[in-house]
Amino acid sequence: MWDGGGSTSYSAVLLVGIGGTIGAILRYLVAGAVPRSSVIPTGTLTVNVIGSFILSYLTFSGANGSIVHFVNIGILGSFTTFSTFSYESFRLLEENELTYFVFNIGLNLFMCLASVKAGQLLVNLI
Numbered sequence: 648m649w650d651g652g653g654s655t656s657y658s659a660v661l662l663v664g665i666g667g668t669i670g671a672i673l674r675y676l677v678a679g680a681v682p683r684s685s686v687i688p689t690g691t692l693t694v695n696v697i698g699s700f701i702l703s704y705l706t707f708s709g710a711n712g713s714i715v716h717f718v719n720i721g722i723l724g725s726f727t728t729f730s731t732f733s734y735e736s737f738r739l740l741e742e743n744e745l746t747y748f749v750f751n752i753g754l755n756l757f758m759c760l761a762s763v764k765a766g767q768l769l770v771n772l773i
Contacts, residue, residue, distance in 0.1 A: 659716045666721015674726045686747040688735040691728060692755055698727035699759040703766025708773075 677697070678690030702723050705714065732755055739748040 659713075662713055662716040663721040663724075666717040667725040670722035670725035673722070674728060677726075686739065686744055687751050687754065688732075691731050691735055692751075692758065695727050695729075695732060695755060696758045696762045698723045700762035700766045702727075703763040704769055705766075707767045707770040 674694050678694050681690040681693045683689055702719055705719055710719070732751075736748055736751050739745075739751060
């Protein structure tokens with residue numbers, strides 16, 4: 648089984664699968680609990696920012712092995728959602744909401760990159 652660099656064990660696949668299930672449920676709950684602003688899909692923005700921060704923190708702290716399989720690939724892989732972000736952005740464009748389209752893309756990009764930096768800074772502080 649391919650992980651980008653070699654074969655993985657069945658336990659790694661199981662950790663990714665269990666983590667993916669947990670991440671999907673968390674995404675559904677978190678994104679659904681966040682009220683949508685007038686037009687911007689804030690639920691998707693929220694899960695992507697949270698996921699970017701956690702992934703950054705774990706990566707910069709040197710997490711490896713089972714944590715990477717379970718949290719980074721499994722939970723965060725299904726918790727964050729580029730496909731939904733892309734779809735929601737496209738819908739804004741289709742609805743001729745050009746300002747919100749650009750704002751949504753910029754806000755997601757800026758906030759997710761800022762979250763990555765925040766995770767890195769937190770690791771450096773600890």
